[in-house]
Amino acid sequence: MTSLTLALDAMGGDYGPLVTVPAALQALKSNSSLHIIIVGNQVEIDPLLHDAEPSIKHRIQQIHTTEVVNMDDRPVHALRTRKNSSMRLALELVRDGKACACISGGNTGALMAMSKVLLKTLPGVDRPALVTCLPTVTGKPVYLLDLGANVVCDSEALFQFAVMGSVLCEAIHKKQRPKVALLNVGIEEIKGNDQVQQAGQILQHTDQINYIGFVEGDEIYTGNVDVIVCDGFVGNITLKTSEGIAKLLVHQLKCGLNSGFFVRFLSKLIAPRIQAVLSKMNPDHYNGASLIGLRGIVVKSHGNADEAAYLQAINLAATEAKRRLPEMINDRLESILLDINS
């Protein structure tokens, strides 16, 4: 088995090394061909590595830095001044071919800006997009992009996201002609803002993309569509709203099943089953959004991910690295763009 090296921004996320380092150890334990370069403050990281087995320890490299990107750093500021930050150094490892993917739970805007400058976008891509898989009623996942990397998007950006999302779905799920839709406030052609309407016009004339039109928010989770495209402002709020309503439902269910002796008794008996269902819906199980459209692999973890959720993000990065995702996207993208421009 070929070995695989990942670069970890250990300081990113709400809990920093307390989450990222144990998750890295878990990943190394379950995948013996994995190597991880942990970038961050050794003073905080070393104690967390202390008890690791030698077989795991020898697959860890460390790069020490005390500089971090703050959550409220503006992207441009982070880019100009955080030259020795854990985020930047981790990305440089990918740029320099020393790691094949980078994982960070830090400031999304800064990660996006640094990734774009350091790794560069693929030919034909102006702006990378943040994309993740979400569960649906049918059981097959749906890709939603952009999730917040691009707060303001023109129709050309939305079009490129549609192409990249389609290619990603083809590449990872081996799905032929995945159904691509634009997220909008109605399915009728007259609905929406200029950007969405113009993007729809372009996609309608792009034969290589299986564009099915506009969908509303309630279509995200039906499984009728494979790829749903929106700007990063809408995508981010859509994703966070989903988490919020899921938490509300779980709360209501717990309250409802916790009143009255008989109901409480019965509820306890089926609690494991309910737990299993709810954990399937736990957003942590879908942790890890990929920044696609770059010449390298970058996976963004939720800032508030716990160890299990962060492990998901590491595993996602490893999978994308194994499948050489950027190369796959590039190949398909080239063909689509050639077709469009011919």
Place this chain on the structure above:
Amino acid sequence: MTSLTLALDAMGGDYGPLVTVPAALQALKSNSSLHIIIVGNQVEIDPLLHDAEPSIKHRIQQIHTTEVVNMDDRPVHALRTRKNSSMRLALELVRDGKACACISGGNTGALMAMSKVLLKTLPGVDRPALVTCLPTVTGKPVYLLDLGANVVCDSEALFQFAVMGSVLCEAIHKKQRPKVALLNVGIEEIKGNDQVQQAGQILQHTDQINYIGFVEGDEIYTGNVDVIVCDGFVGNITLKTSEGIAKLLVHQLKCGLNSGFFVRFLSKLIAPRIQAVLSKMNPDHYNGASLIGLRGIVVKSHGNADEAAYLQAINLAATEAKRRLPEMINDRLESILLDINS
């Protein structure tokens, strides 16, 4: 008890009179001071009124028209050409003081445009907003606006929505200084697009509004905020997404509790309790979005509302009429705007 007359656009919504007329009969049955003017095609409506009791029938007036606003009519087109549509005639009844509120499940854009032209906005309000109450973890509702009446909004529009939402919450829930927030992709000041950032700046300097800053999508359902403001594009997608994920969770739960004999047996015993919880979360129970900022009351029902859901919308219109909502909003708004401009 003072009598109350509502105007019903019987043709609006996916099912037209088949839903709107039975819901009207229900409303009249449960509220003996209520009168309803049903506007629409008598050929379709009459058979549905056939079996109504005389005590109900005599509180129904009918205005016959065969013209309707189509779901794909552009607002400007509807305004110019649908002069005899059920939607327009129902709104004219409110304008002419013959009804104190109008309910429609039709084309939102057209309803918005017609309402604005026929009823006019309150002084200081440029654009009406669509607002609804949503359930939260704490049990107290949160107001979310705009839900789709204004697909593109500048910072001034967002500011006005914040003022109107705050006043609405004060007026209906007797809540002192309700907490108002702007929906954004992050809570840090640097986050978001220009419109949201500028609206935040204005709100920060408006003492009469208890503005608490930006919130992310997962804060909508926590109950920590009373009023959440966003543009209609984001609001519509947020609302529909919530419906989608709620449906997904219910589906997963049903599947999870339907496998294995023992679990199935136990599930059946607590099914009524689960059903009760889920029905509390049913978006139909929150049906009825108010178009606020107008000199009259307009309630928009979901297009796909069933009879029970449509009844909610009628009841909401009746409540707002009883409380003379536009006058209450106007009084408070005047004071806030005077204060701001002084």
